[in-house]
Amino acid sequence: MRDRATATLTTLIVDDEALACEELTYLLKDFPEVEVLATGRNGLEAVDLIQKLEPEMVFLDVQMPGLDGMGVIRQLRERGLELPHVIFITAYDQYAIEAFRLEALDYLLKPLDKGRLAETIERARRVIQERQKVDADPSPRLTPQRTKLLVRSDNRNFIVDAQDIIYATIDSGLITLVTTHLEGQSNYRTLEDLQANLDRDTFWRVHRSYLVNINRIKEVVPWFKSSYQLRMDDKKSTEVPVSRVQTKRLRELLKL
Template sequence: MILKCIAVDDEPLALKLVETFIDQTPFLELVCSCDNAVEAMSLIREQQPDLIFLDINMPNLTGMELARLLQEQSGITPKIIFTTAYNHYAIEGYRVNAVDYLLKPFSYEEFLRATSKALQLSEETSTASQVINTDDEFIFIKVEYQWIRVSLKDISYIESLKDYVRVHLTSPLKPLLSLISLKALEEKLPSSKFMRLHRSFIVSLEKITAISKNSILINKTEITVGEQYKETFKVITDKWIK
């Protein structure tokens, strides 16, 4: 597996070092680099990298602020390795789910250790995302060390939990927890039966028991319809109530 990388640092020498280390690492590919977080946001949207090397202390928009923005935005989930000269940011870095934290000046050995961790996490996520869909009747979802066959008619809704999803099934079946992104699972589900209503939820349309302007009910569970999904949801619900 090759990880596409973006390097972001406002110090030219520090940026050059990261670029050199990336070039020396067989499983990394540098797709672009820049010296500020504002430009980085645009590049991340355009390039869809797997991994970002992100300096924390930058003018206008800090690396930590950029990481929080990425965390809040659906569909943008690159892994992050922070690079900084200040060790007091370490705990804050892990709060935004950073893979690792490199304290400047760092050696290639330290760089390789951090990037190897990112590679391992990416490979685990990739394996978990290989969900098999056969004739839109069932899927296989990896749960721990097993592939569990799940009938689509048994799925009520799916909830995102950072790098995991919880698949809620109809009673008396218990929820399943799988290491996969909500976006990856969404791509495996038939759009005629399932719909993303929120950056953290996918619902089975046939399991919806009540609707309102801003939310739906699946039995006793209320799920808010996210702002960016309201228009699409309205198109569907208009067909139901007219």
């Protein structure tokens, strides 16, 4: 295993074909920025390893016995876990549309091409670095802050006060806004765009899939592996996961 001081992309490989795992592991040895934490053989093992090791990047086979690659993503979401950057690897191209609908970082066809693999790793590195910069940057944005937002609910367009937003979440490319009075779809395409138009001192990106109003957090709930969930002040008392990076910030802010 590489020295963690030099590795920047912690990685998991999951494929039911042992030879495929070995081949990819061998190819990744030429990329010093990649650290392979473990390999898995099926979807259930993938879910457990992702939950245990929290890798930044996962190479995931699509067709596997039992729980397939797409099912792995769905199960992670059902458990409220933070999704790593997923690169699907398969011998078939008919799953590409579904893979990107599930917000996969990339979709690689077997046999793997080393040049194409290099492009994927570079893309992952850029995406992760940009996310780390956004998470760490406390400086205000120049984008004007909106006090009113549009929410589509029951085929109607409602205007809500930004301060009434409890949290926002994204799934399959759609952003859902939960407010004090209603729940519906936002017309923003990404949480980054939404956050950029809100007060960054009030709205906190606690997870890749969640943006919360800190004034609407009701309780901090201890969770798996010294992490936390935030119980929100909505009708369902929704519990929002806090990412590994933001857990550190949460501990610092609240002296946990």
